[in-house]
Amino acid sequence: MxxxxxxxxxxxxxxxxxxxxxxxxxxxxxxxxxxxxxxxxxxxxxxxxxxxxxxxxxxxxxxxxxxxxxxxxxxxxxxxxxxxxxxxxxxxxxxxxxxxxxxxxDRKYEIQTTYSPKFLGLSLGTQGVWFNSSMGEGAIVGVLDTGVWPESPSFSDSRMPSIPQKWRGACQEGQDFNSSNCNKKLIGAKFFIKGHHVASSPPSDVDQEYVSPRDSHGHGTHTSSTAAGASVAEASVFGNGAGVAQGMAPRAHIAVYKVCWFSGCYSSDIVAAMDAAIRDGVDILSLSLGGFPLPFFDDSIAIGSFRAMQHGISVNCAAGNNGPIQSSVANVAPWITTIGASTLDRRFPAIVRLSNGEFIYGESMYPGNKFKHATKELEVVYLTGGQMGGELCLKGSLPREQVEGKIVLCDRGVNGRSEKGQIVKESGGAAMILANTAINLEEDLVDVHVLPATLIGFAEANQLKAYMNTTSNPKARIQFGGTVIGRSRAPSVAQFSSRGPSLTNPSTLKPDVIAPGVNIIAAWPQNLGPTGLPEDSRRSNFTVMSGTSMACPHVSGIAALIHSAHPKWTPAAIKSAIMTTAEVTDHYGKPILDGSKPAGVFAMGAGHINPTKAIDPGLVYDIKPYEYVIHLCALGYTHSEIFIITHMNVSCHKVLQMNKGFSLNYPSMSVVFKHKTTSKAVSRRLTNVGSPNSIYSVEVTAPKGVQVRVKPRRLVFKYVNQSLNYKVWFMSEKGKEGKTVSSSEGHLTWVHSENGKYKVRSPIVVTWKN
Structure with a gap:
């Protein structure tokens, strides 16, 4: 050189x-x-x-x-x-x-129905809620999610009423989306990507998405149509779950705010969308997203929803999918309605028949009539101890020579359920049995798999593995049974649904209610396969999904029905109507189950939603915005923290002095005994929204270990919108205060004197903390 x-x-x-x-x-x-x-x-x-x-x-x-x-x-x-x-x-x-x-x-959050209307009693002819209601007409549901596929028949505006004059929103143009994509059903659509762009820099995944309100993921299309989708006849997923697809409020309007992208949903974008939704004039906000519990002053969703509540907007949020872990419930601010997930009594059986004559129950939405091995036995393999991740069916873990032409057993975990099926298919496997683990237990989630497949419970998985361990050449076949309705107990609490008690606000019982969130069929983008996998070339206008993400829009749609019927009701009154009419028994009249045991309040809150009763609850527990401020003071929040949450400048010392003995007028009661406390009192206020000249008597089932006294025991209402107060004293039995942590449940119900026309029920939970 x-x-x-x-x-x-x-x-x-x-x-x-x-x-x-x-x-x-x-x-x-x-x-x-x-x-x-x-x-x-x-x-x-x-x-x-x-x-x-x-x-x-x-x-x-x-x-x-x-x-x-x-x-x-x-x-x-x-x-x-x-x-x-x-x-x-x-x-x-x-x-x-x-x-x-x-x-x-900036903080990242994650995203968390042909039969639901009938299951919930909305479409039961002259007995259903829809028959005597406007089906949500005039209400606007704002959905913060992954966007929308506007061409879906669920967003048709045929026979829809005119757009409400109060609407100030717009249809934002972007990639493959313009103003003509909106109509009288989908009246607004916007997207918020700046926070996501910065957080995912370089934003490589944005190249795979529509930089517009158009849905690249499918989740937002599914949730929007669940809340307020139009009626679509002959809807199904390849013949499964056939029926009329309808949202909870079919005549309500939908406004979509795209805040979630493939890498997640960022709080800066979420706040921007809530800011726009309040300005645009929505009546209901539906957020099927969340994270882990946070103090309210550090939770952008809690702060934004407080402002929405002040504007008269009902905010509904998913409780999270971290169940059955205790205290995993998120979105727990008392001005938010927090929704857990429940099951339907609709099943999609896919039975595993073993060569020894035994059978194992499973479920699947795979189109069984296309399975050429439906009546032929195949060898079953379960790859353990060899290639890393073989038992989980991870990418690259299934040697073709070991799985080709066979049924592959895959444990749940790490990668997605449908993704496991794709990996089995690419490796030459003929079919798949997906096995629940000790985390999932007997949870039945169905998928529209890319190959013949079924999901079996944890006990069934142990049965199958025991058979395989004692058989030199284990064989089986999968028999698909289509759609079966009404032969199983429902609703029950979904295993994945996040549980209370709330870490940040133990004096408010969360979740508030449960709603259908397992195997929900709703609208789906036509450019995506029903599994959402890029390799899935099949197309359907509908698919099945599970999660508290699916439960949340059910309640949002019901809130729209109530708002349409009672436009002057506050968000707190709407929440009260939903909570105090919730059911604690299933369709067989037996207690709602959580696994094999009766569900507790930390799993189901007030119970399972009942729209028929919620639209006419008789009495409501209403809450003024300033009462939440007093509640925050009582929780021990500082002056600056309360200002961050509420933008209200208060002195908690003065507030608590002026409101001695204050109790938030919540529809449920959560009483915490700390240290050596042996008695507590709470006050409540009921407003008559039923008929004038009504008398209610109280019925109490006291939590074990507690004596309960209510005064007065009768409430006599002379006119509609009259409010009356009552007080409840809780006296702990001696010795309970020494326990480390324990809880006990009961309930308090105000019963209308006229043949029990109205029953206004509040769950009670008492917790002892040493």
Whole structure:
């Protein structure tokens, strides 16, 4: 190498070194949500909120930096503030500026029905709720999710009423989506991607998605149609679950806010969508997303939903899919309706018949008539102890020579259920038996598998494995049984449904209610296979999904029915109607089950939704927004924390002095005995929304270990909308206070004197904590 070449090489290396040094000194930017004092703008010289928000960045960044390039969103409805990209050094400086109330790093959340209307009593002819109601007419349901597939027949606006005059939203244009995709059913659609773009930089997965309100995932299409989808005749998933597909409120309008992408849903985008939804004029917000429990002042959904509640918007959220773990329930703010998942009495049997004559019950939505081995036995293999992940059927773990032409047994876990089937198919397997583990127990979730497959319970999986261990050549066949309705106990609590008690708010029982969330059939994008896998080339207008994500829109749709029937009711009154009329027995009149045992309140809250009763509850527990502030004071939240949540400037010392003995007027009762406390009292207020001149008498089933006294024992209402108070005293039996942690359940019911026309039931849970 000559001298000039050597010098050129050295210069290049030096420049590379300098470049690396410069890159090393570039601060890492992260998205933060900056919450501001709501009155700050009035004392500033700025004429718009955006200018005011930019001024904080201008004070923080260097003079050469373009502050507008760092600003992602300006918020004014869900909260006062903005989202921006900042470094740690910059955020420390910005925190000290006047009017900055709180700073939160962007947080990622995860997304969590042909038969449901009949199961819930909505479509039972002249006896159903729909017959004597407007079916949600005039109500607007805002759905925060993965977007929408507007061409689905579930979003047809045939025979839909005109768009409400109060609607201020729009149909945002984007990739493969324009204003013509909206109609009188789907009246609005927007997408929010800035927080996601920053968090997933480089945003490689966005290339696989529609940068528009169009749904690339399917989840949002499914939830939106469950809440308020139009009636679609002859709907099914390849013949399974055939019937008329309808949302809970078929004449309600839908507004979609796309906040979830393949990598998740970011709080900066969620707050921006809630901000827009409040401004647009929705009546109901449905959020089938969430994470783990958080203090309310650090929970963007709790903060945004408080503002929505103040605007008269009912907010419904999924409880989460982390059950049966105790205290896993999320979205527990008392102004949110928190929904767990339950089962239907619709089954899709796919029986495993063993060569020794035994059979094992399983379920599947695979189109059984296409299974050419339906009557032929095949060898069953279960790959353990060899290739890593063989028992879980992970990618690359199934050697073709060991599985080709055979039925492969796969344990649940790590990868998706349908994905396991795809891996078995690619490896040459002829069929799959999917086995529940000790985590899933007897949970029955069906999928539209890409090859003949069935899911069996944990006990059945042990039976099958025992057979395989004692047989030199285990063989079996799968027999598909189509759709079977009404032969099983339902509803029961879904195994995956998150459980209470709430970690952040133990004095409020959560979840509030349960609703259908297992094997729910609803609309699906026509460009996706029913499994959602990219390799699935089949097409269907509907598919089946399970999760509290599916339960949430059921309640959102029912809230729309109630809002349509009672447009002046507050979100708290609507929630009360749903909770106090919930059922604690199944369709056989027996206690709702959680596995093999009766379900407790930490699994099902007040019980299973009953729309027929909820639309006419007789009495409601109403709550004024300021009462939540008193509740937060009672929980021990500080002045600054309460201001972050509510934007209300209060002195908790004065508030509690003025409201001695205050109890939040919640439809359920959660009493916590701490240390050596032996007695507690709670007060409640009931409002008559039934008939005038009504008398109610109280019936109490006291929790074990507690004496309960109610005063008065009769409530005499003379006119509609009259409110009356009552008080409940709880006296713990001696010795209970010494226990570490234990709980006991009961209930209190106000019964109408006229043949028990109304029964207004509140669950009670008493907890002892040492």
């Amino acid at each position: 000559d001298f000039n070449s050597q010098m050129l090489l050295l210069s290049t290396l030096f420049l590379c070194f300098l470049s690396l040094q410069v890159q090393a000194n570039i601060p890492t930017l992260q998205t933060y949500i900056i919450q501001l004092h709501p009155q700050g703008l009035t004392s500033s010289p700025f004429y718009s909120k955006r200018q005011w928000h930019l001024s904080f960045l201008e004070q923080t960044l260097s003079a050469e930096e373009d502050s507008s390039s760092r600003l992602l969103y300006s918020y004014s409805n869900a909260m006062e503030g903005f989202a921006a990209q900042l470094s740690e050094t910059e955020i420390e400086y910005l925190k000290k500026l006047p009017d900055v109330v709180a700073v939160r790093a």
